[in-house]
Amino acid sequence: MAINRELTSSPVQNKKKKSAVREWFDSILFAVVAATLIRWLFFEAFTIPTPSMENSLLVGDFLFVSKLHYGTRTPKTPLQVPLTHQTIWGTNIPSYSDAIQLPQYRLPGFSEVKRGDVVVFNYPPELQHPVDLKTNYIKRCVALPGDKLEVRDLQVYANGKAEENPARMENEYFVATTTSVNETKVFKENGISEYNAYTESYNDTIPGNDQMGYLVFTTVEIAAKLKTYDFVKSITLVKSSKDISEPMLYPNSSQFKWNRDNYGPITVPKEGVTVQLTPENIALYGPVIKNYEENEGVEVGEKLIKIGGKEITSYTFKQDYYFMMGDNRHNSADSRYWGFVPKDHIVGKAVFVWMSIDPNPTSFFNKIRWNRLFRVIE
Numbered sequence: 001m002a003i004n005r006e007l008t009s010s011p012v013q014n015k016k017k018k019s020a021v022r023e024w025f026d027s028i029l030f031a032v033v034a035a036t037l038i039r040w041l042f043f044e045a046f047t048i049p050t051p052s053m054e055n056s057l058l059v060g061d062f063l064f065v066s067k068l069h070y071g072t073r074t075p076k077t078p079l080q081v082p083l084t085h086q087t088i089w090g091t092n093i094p095s096y097s098d099a100i101q102l103p104q105y106r107l108p109g110f111s112e113v114k115r116g117d118v119v120v121f122n123y124p125p126e127l128q129h130p131v132d133l134k135t136n137y138i139k140r141c142v143a144l145p146g147d148k149l150e151v152r153d154l155q156v157y158a159n160g161k162a163e164e165n166p167a168r169m170e171n172e173y174f175v176a177t178t179t180s181v182n183e184t185k186v187f188k189e190n191g192i193s194e195y196n197a198y199t200e201s202y203n204d205t206i207p208g209n210d211q212m213g214y215l216v217f218t219t220v221e222i223a224a225k226l227k228t229y230d231f232v233k234s235i236t237l238v239k240s241s242k243d244i245s246e247p248m249l250y251p252n253s254s255q256f257k258w259n260r261d262n263y264g265p266i267t268v269p270k271e272g273v274t275v276q277l278t279p280e281n282i283a284l285y286g287p288v289i290k291n292y293e294e295n296e297g298v299e300v301g302e303k304l305i306k307i308g309g310k311e312i313t314s315y316t317f318k319q320d321y322y323f324m325m326g327d328n329r330h331n332s333a334d335s336r337y338w339g340f341v342p343k344d345h346i347v348g349k350a351v352f353v354w355m356s357i358d359p360n361p362t363s364f365f366n367k368i369r370w371n372r373l374f375r376v377i378e
Helices: 020-041 220-226 279-291
Strands: 043-047 061-066 118-122 136-143 148-152 155-158 171-177 195-197 213-218 232-237 263-267 274-276 298-300 305-307 310-312 314-316 321-325 346-356
Touching: 020 043, 043 346, 118 321, 136 155, 171 220, 213 220, 220 232, 274 279, 279 298, 279 305
Parallel strands: none
Antiparallel strands: 043 061, 061 346, 118 136, 118 346, 136 321, 148 155, 148 263, 171 213, 171 232, 195 213, 274 314, 298 305, 305 310
């Protein structure tokens, strides 16, 4: 008797083993996807490139920034090379296309931005890039939506109340000396990274000064320590008087005679609040209405604003805004110079320093600042 048998092949036997190249490709793809999701949803690493936040944060600090605190933003620019920002690594080639721009939303977060928080945000005036691909800045929030902010004689006030100054905030001082200084020994060993020998080119900083010395950026405590040195004649806090006007400050209008040490009062825009468009308010809020509120056809003049060709006499803000300042108060390009930070530009809260590398170490063994590792940001 003949037996008919159906020949079948085992799926296990037919499955081809992946090549080494395919194994590597799959592993790399998984790592990129995982890193992209973590970077978008949870936290992102940043490096401090400038001294605007010294002495709280130092050049060479590596930070973890939490996206969860204020809520993660949904992507606005989907056509982007993963794990890049503006350009492809090591080149000037754009890493994105703005051909597609999606509506942006913010997922629920742990908290709202608070006064005193150290915040990472996208630099608002960089209008040539989409919001989520503008350069990342880090500053301290000093005023919330609806707050009336003022700087009086270096002190920041919110709604008439003096704010607590950051513990490691830096001011600018003139250190008058009797002789030249061993700068590495005196300044570097005291944690002072910014100092310049005083010359005639600084006469606009301290008018009429003819003493020998140095301009240094440091904390109150270190300034007091320098005063004890026998070659130091005196230490003077550098600040501007109320009668000095700095026209380069926001809103760059002759209507406001402000300077970096005496600024405002100015009210921070708040979602749902309506302002009358007086000439003063047009100067203060015209750039906001034109650049950050997604209005089309905005024309801003000295005495009027038009939207879609129609003049408006009042305006209701569509989102919240914040006022940010650096802890290095005389060496920080912040809201005093370019204005408010829109809520949709907020990236996250700076949480802690996980690594810190001194860009100008006194020796190879001092390259890593061990005392700053895993330091909580306050």
